[in-house]
Amino acid sequence: MTKLLPAFIITAIITLSAFTPNALAQSDFNKIEGSDIQNNPVFRDILDKIEFSKKQYLKSQEEKIARDKHQKFIDEQRIAAQESTKQELQRMEKNYEEFTPRNAFAKYVSSLNATNHDIFWDQFDYLQTKISLAKDARDLVLSQGGTYFDAMKKYVEFAKMPKVEMQNIVRELNIKHNLAQSDIQSHFDINGKLPRYENDLETPCYGCDAKISKVKINSEQSVPIKRTSLDSKPTQIDNLRESLSEIQNNFLKSKNVIEQKKMVFEMNKIVKTIQDLK
8 A cells, every 4th residue: 555656646647648748848838727637537537546545545554553553562461461470380389399290209208218219219200201201292293283182192102101111110220229139030020920830849949049948848857859940041022121121221311302212212112012022
């Protein structure tokens, strides 16, 4: 609309030149009186259009000023709302600071034996790291225009902890903090159980060096029993569990988000393979 008025003026000049071809070439010309303009339908039409264009231009300018004013008001309200929300969140964070996941867990851990604190914090950090990665993955999907369903699907992919993964990390942390022996833990299967034997006397002696034990038949007689020697060969699941343990330990040590995401994908892949083999 801002270009409409100049366009009509140029059109008027061209039109006037067409009807008075010698007007600009002659040194002497007759003055066009007001009555002549009023009586000339072409000139009258041009002037009406110029006047219409002026009114449209002024109207568009007024509308633009009104829009700019309204937009400025909206922006000011938005900034005020954001600031108010920020202050409210800060107030809530201060009021509920002791109920944050870390502080609430710290309160729980403080009631336990101090020698066990480290293993609990490793478990907490392992899970919190996975949740943090899951939130980032969820927000990334949403920021790129993805649906809520797709975002939550990505969240679960990073945050989930199948039974196999949970048992394995607990086993590794118990070994790490000297609450369990690696050689004994290796005898437990993927379900966290020891092999079953029909005869208890034939069961291996886990964690002991003695291969001979005595079984009392009566108060005067005992018979030495040679215990079964434990010499099992690693299975495919055992190898996968070792790979899973290595990744889990590196996951706890790593501070690199990109590397941690890669590790989550690898762990999920290994866990899925173990579940399929079970």
